[in-house]
Amino acid sequence: MKVGLVTYTPEKVEGFDLHVYYAKWADGSTFPAASEMQNDVTCFCDAKAIREDPSIVAVSKNGPALRKNRRVNLPFDFVCPTNPEYQAKVLDYIEGLCKEKVEGVTLNLYHFPEEEFCVCPRCVELWRQSGLNWTQWKTQTITEFIREAKERVKCGFAVEIWPDPVLAKERFGLDFDQIAEYVDYFHVPLSARDYTTMYWVDLLTRDFIKTLKKPVVLELSAEMPNDEKAEALLKTMAYVSRHDLKGILLLVHNSENARQICRFAVKNSEFREWLKKYEFTEMSRIVENWATIY
Numbered sequence: 404m405k406v407g408l409v410t411y412t413p414e415k416v417e418g419f420d421l422h423v424y425y426a427k428w429a430d431g432s433t434f435p436a437a438s439e440m441q442n443d444v445t446c447f448c449d450a451k452a453i454r455e456d457p458s459i460v461a462v463s464k465n466g467p468a469l470r471k472n473r474r475v476n477l478p479f480d481f482v483c484p485t486n487p488e489y490q491a492k493v494l495d496y497i498e499g500l501c502k503e504k505v506e507g508v509t510l511n512l513y514h515f516p517e518e519e520f521c522v523c524p525r526c527v528e529l530w531r532q533s534g535l536n537w538t539q540w541k542t543q544t545i546t547e548f549i550r551e552a553k554e555r556v557k558c559g560f561a562v563e564i565w566p567d568p569v570l571a572k573e574r575f576g577l578d579f580d581q582i583a584e585y586v587d588y589f590h591v592p593l594s595a596r597d598y599t600t601m602y603w604v605d606l607l608t609r610d611f612i613k614t615l616k617k618p619v620v621l622e623l624s625a626e627m628p629n630d631e632k633a634e635a636l637l638k639t640m641a642y643v644s645r646h647d648l649k650g651i652l653l654l655v656h657n658s659e660n661a662r663q664i665c666r667f668a669v670k671n672s673e674f675r676e677w678l679k680k681y682e683f684t685e686m687s688r689i690v691e692n693w694a695t696i697y
C-alpha cells in the first residue's frame with residue numbers, strides 16, 4: 404500500500420510515494436502543471452467563471468447551483484456540464500498539463516451537482532433528443548466527458564468520486580462501472596474535521612473496494628490541530644490499511660503539515676508498539692520508514 408499527499412503546494416515530501424497536486428480549484432484558480440505529480444483538476448465547479456458569466460451556471464426548478472442558493476444544499480458553485488465552450492476550456496487545460504511531464508491527471512467534480520440538475524434549455528433539448536431516461540442521459544453525458552478527457556491524457560488517469568456508493572448515478576450521473584473502463588484508479592475523498600468517530604470511514608472503504616472495478620485510493624484530512632485528533636487520524640489509517648487499498652492520501656495545508664504528521668507518529672512510541680502488537684503490518688512499515696527520515 405502506498406502513502407501519499409493531496410496538497411496545494413507543488414513540492415514532494417520525503418516519506419510519501421504518491422503526490423496529488425490541486426492544479427485547478429473550485430474557486431476557479433488555475434496553476435501551472437506540477438511535474439512528476441498527479442495533477443488534480445476541478446472540472447465543473449468554477450466560481451470565477453460563473454461570476455464572469457452567470458448564464459453558464461447549472462439550473463434546477465429550485466434555482467441555480469450556487470452555494471448562496473439555500474434551496475439546494477451544495478458545497479460549490481457548478482457550471483452546467485453540457486456547456487460546450489466551458490467543456491472545451493477544461494479539456495484544453497487538461498491537455499496542456501500533460502505536456503509538462505506530469506505523472507498523471509485526476510478529474511474532480513466532473514459531474515452534475517445533484518439529482519434535479521441541470522434543466523437549462525440546452526440540457527432538456529439534449530435529453531429529449533437522446534431518447535434515454537433522465538438518469539441514463541445524465542450518466543451518458545458524464546461518461547462521454549470522461550472519455551474525451553481520457554483521449555487528451557497521455558499519462559496516468561484517475562477520477563475522484565463523490566463518496567455516495569448508492570445514489571451516485573441518480574444524483575450526479577456517475578456510473579462507476581462505465582468510468583472504471585477509462586481510469587487507472589478511483590480516488591475516494593473521505594474528508595472530516597477529525598476521525599475520533601471513524602466507523603463510517605471503514606464502512607465506505609469496504610463498500611467502494613468491493614464494488615469499484617479498479618483500485619481504490621482513499622483520501623483522509625490531515626489538517627489536525629491537536630494530539631488527540633492526530634492520533635485518531637493515524638489509528639484510522641491503521642484500520643483502513645487492513646483493506647486492499649492501492650493507497651492512502653493525506654490532505655494537508657502544506658509540506659510542513661505533512662512532516663508534522665510523520666514526526667508525531669515517529670515520536671509516539673506507544674502508537675508504534677500498538678501497531679506491532681496488533682499486527683498492523685502495512686501501517687507499521689510506513690511509520691518505521693518515516694522513522695528513518697524524521
Ligand SMILES: [Zn+2]
Nearest residue numbers: 483521523526
Ligand atoms: Zn444544463
